[in-house]
Structures are given as structure tokens and as C-alpha cells.
Amino acid sequence: MSGKYTIILAAGKGTRMKSKLYKVLHPVCGKPMVDHVLTEVEKTAPDEVVTVVGHGAEAVEETLGERSAYVVQETQLGTGHAVLQAEPLLGDKDGMTLIANGDTPLLTAATFEKLFAYHKDKGAAATILTAKAPDPTGYGRIIRSEIGTVQKIVEQKDATAKEAEVDEVNTGVYCFDNQALFKALHQVTNDNAQGEYYLTDVIEILKKAGAIVAAYKMSDFDESMGVNDRVALAAATKVMQARINRQHMQNGVTLIDPVATYIDRDVQIGADTVIEPGVTLKGHTVIGSDCVIGAHSALVNATLEDHVTVTSSTIEDSIMRAGSDIGPNSHLRPQSDIGEGAHLGNFVEIKKATIGARTKVGHLTYVGDATLGTDINVGCGVVFVNYDGVNKWHTNVGDHSFIGSNANLIGPVEISDHSFVAAGSTITDDVPFHAMGIARARQSNKADFWDRTALATDSEWNQ
Template identity: 55%
Template sequence: MTNRYAVILAAGQGTRMKSKLYKVLHPVMGRPMVQHVLEQVKAVNLESVVTVVGFGADKVAEYIGHESELVVQEEQLGTGHAVIQAKERLRDKEGTTIVVCGDTPLIKGETYMELFAHHERTGAKATILTAKAPNPSGYGRVIRNEDNEVERIVEHKDASEQELMVDEINTGTYCFDNQALFAALEHVSNDNAQGEYYLPDVIEILRKQSDVVSGFLTPDFEETLGINDRVALAQAEGILKQRINEKHLRNGVGIIDPSHTYIHPDVVIEPDAIIHPGSVIKGNTTIKSDAEIGPFTEITNCYIGENTVIKQSVASDSHIGDRVKVGPFAHIRPESSIGDEAKIGNFVEIKKTTLENSSKVSHLSYIGDAHVGSNVNVGCGTITVNYDGKNKFLTTIEDDAFIGCNSNLIAPVTIGKGSYVAAGSTITKNVPEDSLSVARARQTNKEGYASKIKNRQKD
């Protein structure tokens, strides 16, 4: 196998997106489109990748700078001019270079592999990735000769009536013999209406040299969708969503309504997990077997254990163990760890807290910056008062403790093992092990006083 290289064209500003966000950074299922392109093209075992960027280069570098060299196209003078920017990195290399557009996030790694294999098998100097378009209007037509070689690419506006009948289109993705590519680019002219240097002109130059130019037809036109505006972005989102959901379904995941379930590409879900409608699962999330997510639940960068149920809730950057029940309407914030068989009930917020096995925070509580032991019961309306306006402090609740309803635990404070906190208490000092702590004002009843208040209100 010859050495393989890639040039990703990502310099276009994308004015039709009507957005301040650099075009190739617009997300498709949670990942910038250029990152999708890079991830898929890496399937062909590349020696190196060069990404051509323009405005917004620093932002692109944040996402792919560790996996690709970046070169800047200061002026956008066409696709040929863009590839020339990679000349210093690649022109002396022997092998095959693929040129792909950073706004085509749906092309699969398998398609790139097949394209390379076809190119190398045919001995072509250039191979164009083509597709049959249901409506080819606006696309460059691929015109083949009697030997099925690509003779030329005709832009729609320049095509004859007969050529307009051709439905095989140029997708803008090419494989080239690397040396032939950069040699031909030296002869590309900008003598056209736009004053730009076009990469397809390389095809014509190679044909005039009697070099073999081939076309590889992908059977799936949807893969080749280029994103130039918000309409196409939404179409790509829908296609990738369906593709991801189908993969999980075929792997044994139960997705009740795939049309209303959003699972990002890095999510791992084991067979027999159930995902209900309205769920959005993002980032590096792992969901174990027999877990049940949703409906209307958002999970980001979490580990979800076996047989855990999360309903109508939000969880992010946290570890949730086996056989846990969360929700409805709970919020598990980052850096939380929920032990096995724990319960996080309705309208409970957990933040930067460890909740050990079999502990329960059943409803209407805030537990933040805390370590809660095992088999602890936290009553309704409990708050760990962790912030003094400047610093955060730790609340520790040891194993088997019981916290009564409407208690305030003023951190830093420790509730000892097996202790009880009476309902309505405000705890400011440590509670020893096996104790009952009552910290509330003594009740006083003034009999008959209510009538005095009512009479006073009448006056």
C-alpha cells in the first residue's frame, strides 16, 4: 500500500450560514462538521493530514489542531489555491493524497477506504468521488468516455442540453497521485469570471497529458451532502441522527421513538438499555445494560450503571451506579458520584457530591459539595449550605444518618454515623455519632391571640 495523505479544505467563511460562527465549526450531532470529516478520513491510515483554514483558524485549532497540521489561506481564491497552501508540507511526498471538503461531514470512513482502493487499483493519477443525484441541478456533471474514464467535469451553467441529462455529479472529493497533483497545480489559471484557481482544472490538465482519470461512484448520494446553509445543516443533522440511532438499534438498544431521540456519536450504549422519546445523550457517555433513560432526559458525559432509571432529568459529568433511581425532574451537576441502589428524587439538585450506596435524597433538596455515606436518608427540603459568598465548604454525612425535613446543614460540618437531625433544624456544629441534634427555636403557643389579631384587622 502506498503512503496516504489528506488535505481538508476548511477555509470558507460560509456567509450563507448567516452566523458569526466559522462555517466548519457548526455542530452536527454535537460535533463540529470538520471534526466529523477528520474522524472519518482517518480510517484510511493516513501518514499526515493538512487542514487549510482561513478566518477562525484559532477556533479550528482548538478542535483538530492536535490531529492535523493547519495552514492558512489568507485570501479565498478558489479550491485550487487552497490546496496550493499545503504545498510546503506535501509536494515532495510520494503516494496518494485525498482532498476533501470540511463541510461534508456525512461521508463515511468506509467510503474513503473504497475510494482509495479504487484509485490505487486503477493506477489513476486522479479519481473523483461521484454520486447519482436525484436532482443534479447546480452540480458539476461528470462526463465519461467509452472506456468509462472521466473525460471532463462540466459545470451546470456550461453544460449542453445532452450533458444536463447526466445525473452523475462531482462531489468535490478527489484522490490524486501526490506528485501529479502539485505539478498540475502549477499550471492552473485564474482566467475565469471569478478570478479564482479551481481544483477541477487539474482534471483537465491531467487528461491533456493522457493520464488516467477515474471516477468512483458512491451508491449513497446523501453521504455527499455539502453544508452551505442552515437548511443543509438541519438535513445533515437528521441524516446523522438516523444513522447513529440505527446503529444502536441493530446492536440491541431499545429506542422507543428514534425520530425524537438524539444520541451523539461518541456515546456507548449496551444492549437491552431502553431510551425513551425526547432524550438527548451527549459527549462521552456510557449507558450499561438494562438502564432506562427518559422520557425527556438530557445526559452529558456520564456513566450510567446497569438497571438504573433516569426520568425527566438532567445529568452531566458524573458517575451514576447500578440500580439507581433518578427523577423525575432531578438535576445531577458535574463531579457527582451516585452509588448503587441510591435514589435521587423529584426536584433534587446534586452538585459535586458523593452519595454512597443505598442512600436517598427523595425530594425537594439541594446537596452540594458534600460526602454522603451509605444508607443515609435525607429528608424533604434539606439544604447543604456550602457557600459563604467567597468559598465553598464540605458537608459530611456519615453512614446510616437520618436528616429530617427542612434542615439546613451549615458547612463545614459533619453529621456523625447513625445520628438523627430533627426536622427544621439549622446545624452549625458537628453532630457526634449516634446522637439526636435539635437546632430550632422552642415553640410557644399564645391561646386566644388569633382573635385579637383578627379584631385588630377589622379596625
């Protein structure tokens, strides 16, 4: 029974990236490039995927995990040599083998499927994925006969003037008859200036053997973009960003200015949500329906239920329940849980805290390591003092409580249901049910104090 296999080439060091990070692990819209490739390959339901690793092998294997098998190219001796490393795993199998590069994050499953179908329909031993390039400089040209069959691939440096005018180029992606591929690879030599074994030489070997070599021309050249430096990385990110944004808009999300909106690949957004300009949505953020994400907000691994409003604020690894709102200029740090209908105003910071339903934290307040119940009012400038220099301490505030402005709640402390904290208090002891905690010096007025100051003789003040 014929199978469907994929080999992903991910062994190159990527020196032009000038980075400590292995090239195929550089992210595009929140996912490493090689992960983008594997994700699209998986949608084609392959029987087996083999990733060829070299530099940074352990990091690549850690990123992709058990989604792929791995072989190591110890020394980088060319693409043909890299594919040959997969022979112990695939060499004896019947079927079709897709070869893709780990630094081409824009290729889609739809294109891979069309390549497989075209290859099968033509009965080819090899099918090259090609594209029409706006500027073919630097690419291998696809030279066809008068009837359209593939004659050869000509590299830029070897092309005649006429061949250099050809704008159909080799994208570096192929579909092979698996047995024919590995048989031909053993005939490839390294008799070239670089002393490497080129996968493209397999095409010529198969042609000389009388096998059918086909070429499937994809419609979107941008899909074939390979990333070798930071300039190309930025270009690929821009294309991916536009693709992601278009998909969300087609699914019923309003993006006021798509060009000024950055959304990672794995972000989910419900219908009728409005995203204003300058918003950044990263990681595994999930946003419900009918939300409004205001300009210049940043959400990282955030979960927003339906009807949530975020105004120019930052949310990290936290959840906002239905109908809650935050901002402007507030910050949810990790492990914050904001209840239904809760209100967080401007310049509020929440860290590792639960805010109950309909509780209001209006402005200029820090809530850390705390659990707040329902229907609480927290005044301006309140600080939950959770750190003593060594340990973090938790504070609990019961339902229907009132925390006056400029209060300091020094944990650990319990504020019971239906209790009050007077404005300006520093609370170190528990406040019982229905009680009011007040901890501040009693005011005293010093009579005739003005006369004892230098201001009393200042003519400007006495005018």
C-alpha cells in the same frame, strides 16, 4: 515506497452561515464538521494529513491539535490554489492523495477506502468521487463517454440542455496521483469570471495529457452533503442522527422513538438499555447495560453504570453507580457521584457532592458541596446550606444517619455516623455519634387567640 496522504480543505470563511463561528467548526451531533472528516480520514491510516486553513486558522488548529499538519491559504483564490499550499509538505512524495472538504461531515472511512481502492485498481492519475443526485441542480455534472470513461466535469452554468439532464454529480472529493496533482496544479490558470484557480481544472489538464481519469460512484448521495448554511447544517444533523441511532439499535439498544431521540457522535450505550422519546445524550456520555433513560431526560458528559434508571431528569458531568436511580424532574450538576443503589427522588438537586451506597434523598432537596455516607435517609425539603456569599463550605454526613424533613445544614458541619437531625432544625454545630441534633424554637400555644382577631367578628367564618 508509495504512500497515502490526505488534504482537508478548511480555509473558506462560510459567509452564508452568518455566524461568528468559523464554518467548519459548526457542530454536527456534538463534533465540529472538520473533526468528523478528520476522524473518518484517520480510519484509513494515512501516512500524513494536511489541513488547509485560512479564516479562523487558530481555532481549527486548536480543535484538531496534533492530529494534522497545517498550511495557510492567506487569500482565498480557489480550491486549486488551496491544494497548492500543501506542496511544501507533500509535493515531492510518491503515492495517492485524497482531497476532502472540511464541511462534508457525513463522508465515511468506508467510502474513502473504496475510492482509494478504485483509484489504484484503475491505475488512474485522478479519480472523482461521484454520486447520483435526486436533484442535480447546482452540481458539476460528470460527463462520460459511451463506454463509461470520464470525459469532463461540466458546471451547471456551462452545461448544455442535454448535459444538465445528467444526474451523476461531482461531490468535490478526489483521489490523485500525488506527483501528477502538483504538476498539474502549476498549469491551472485563473482565467475565469471569479479570477480563481479551480481544482476541477486539473481533471481537464490530466485528460489532455493522456492520463487516466476515473470516477467512482458512491451509493449514498447523502454522504456527500456539504454544509454552507444553517438549513444544510440541520439537514446534515438529521442524517447523522439517524445514522448514529441506527448503529446503537444494531448494537442492542432499544430506542422507543428514534426520530425523537438525539444522541451525539461520541456517546456510548450498553446493550439492553432502553431510551424513551425526547431524550438528549450529549458529549462523552457513557451508559451501561440494562439502564432505562426516561422520556425527556438530558445527559451531558454523564457516566451511568449498569442497571441505572433516569426518569425525566438532567445529568451533567456526573456519575451514577450501578443500580442507582433518579427522578422525575431532578438535576445532577457537575462533579456529583451517586453511589450503588442510591435513590434520588423528584425535584432533587445535587452539586459537587458524593452520595453513598443505598442512601435515599427522596424529594425537594438541595445537596451541594457535601459527602454523604451509606444508608442515609434524607427527608423532604432538606437544604445543604453551602454558600455564605463569599465562600463555599463542605458538609459531611456519616453512615446510617437520619436527616429529618425541612432541615438546614449550614456548612461547614459534621453529622456523625448513626446520628439524627430533627425535622425543621437549622444545624450550625457538629452532631456527635448516636446523638440527635435539634435546633428549633419550642412550640407555645396562645390560648383564646381567635377571639383577638378580626376573624372572630366575621359572620362568614362564624357560620
